Amino acid sequence: MISVAMTTYNGEKYIRKQIESILNQSMKVDEIIVCDDGSTDKTVEILKEYPVTVYQNEKNLGYRLNFKKAMSLCTHEYTFLCDQDDIWEPDKVKTMIEIMQENPNIHVLASSFEYIDSKDNLILMKQKKNFSNNNLYPRFVKSEALVSVGFDEYLPMNYFQGCSLVLDKWIKDLVLKNFDDRLPHDWRISMIASSYQGMFFFNKALFKYRLHDNNSIGVEYLTQSTSEHIQKANSANIRMQNSANALIVLEDIEKVNPAFYASREKEFKNLKQFLVQHNKNLENKNFFGLLKQNTSPFYKLIKTKKARIMDLIFALKK
Incomplete structure (x- = not known):
């Protein structure tokens, strides 16, 4: 058994x-x-x-x-x-x-x-x-x-x-x-x-x-020091990690459980668009684009309030 x-x-x-x-x-x-x-x-x-x-x-x-x-x-x-x-x-x-x-x-x-x-x-x-x-x-x-x-x-x-x-x-x-x-x-x-x-x-x-x-x-x-954590958090790849992961999850579940995906298809398509744009905003350090995305409920799905604030701070650092 x-x-x-x-x-x-x-x-x-x-x-x-x-x-x-x-x-x-x-x-x-x-x-x-x-x-x-x-x-x-x-x-x-x-x-x-x-x-x-x-x-x-x-x-x-x-x-x-x-x-x-x-x-x-x-x-x-x-x-x-x-x-x-x-x-x-x-x-x-x-x-x-x-x-x-x-x-x-x-x-x-x-x-x-x-x-x-x-x-x-x-x-x-x-x-x-x-x-x-x-x-x-x-x-x-x-x-x-x-x-x-x-x-x-x-x-x-x-x-x-x-x-x-x-x-x-x-x-x-x-x-x-x-x-x-x-x-x-x-x-x-x-x-x-x-x-x-x-x-x-x-x-x-x-x-x-x-x-x-x-x-x-x-x-x-x-085991990570505070300075190491801050240094990693200030990299674009780390800031994009959650949204990149979410895109993989959505792609996977569409294949593995198509009935579930179909039941929320419109929502998931909109979420994918949000995630793709989010990564672009981070990559380009688009402060106002990220600020606008803060009004979307999708942002709360992938990041905490603290992480959303950190995204804005990251975008301001040239």
Whole structure:
């Protein structure tokens, strides 16, 4: 009934703790599929000590295509995505599977998590007002509440790491059939599920997410200095990122869920026009064009009030 799709690359330092945390779950998993992306350390050697199925890639695929391969090799009704260096809480599988079974409308379920460092020490986060999921999700969700995540929320960015997700076979097969690596795999999974009203978030920490220098995808702002953040925010590419992402999301969903797209076709076409013009305004530092766009409700879909103000400041800096 339960598969785990794990990808590895030079993960010898932490892989034992991750594997053992999966094997020691209160609800047992039926298979652990590991796709190794060309490790040169002892990762594969360590994995062979455990009851897991290891596939070694002939060439390096990168994390997006490697997760696609791992998911495609999973054979059961539910698939958990898994990194090589986290630690699962003992009831993670049981808790999430019970929620999925009690709510058949859920196709993808994300949980929250706790940060740990390289020595397993907790990294405490000060919770921002109106945020949850360690400030990654800009919405207040009560502790242990289960909430639906809407499609529009996924236009500018993703909020839940792949290692927080479990997905049913229907959505897994749909994602694999329409795989596109322009966006991270976890973003596409959640975004597609949300278009079918099947993406949910359970606000309880069910695993420990490790932060260290070798994360393939880290949470960058935690280790980024203020000056680095400001410098990046003042680049046109960064300021255009949300709108560029939203254009990809709209293009993807038109192919993957045409009925949903058709139900909002006029709105989505107008949104596309807004996004294209927005990028032009940023590229040309068109202050008055951006000021005019601030009257559009589309701007609020892709950026916070603070980000909209920063766009205007960016346009004034010649």
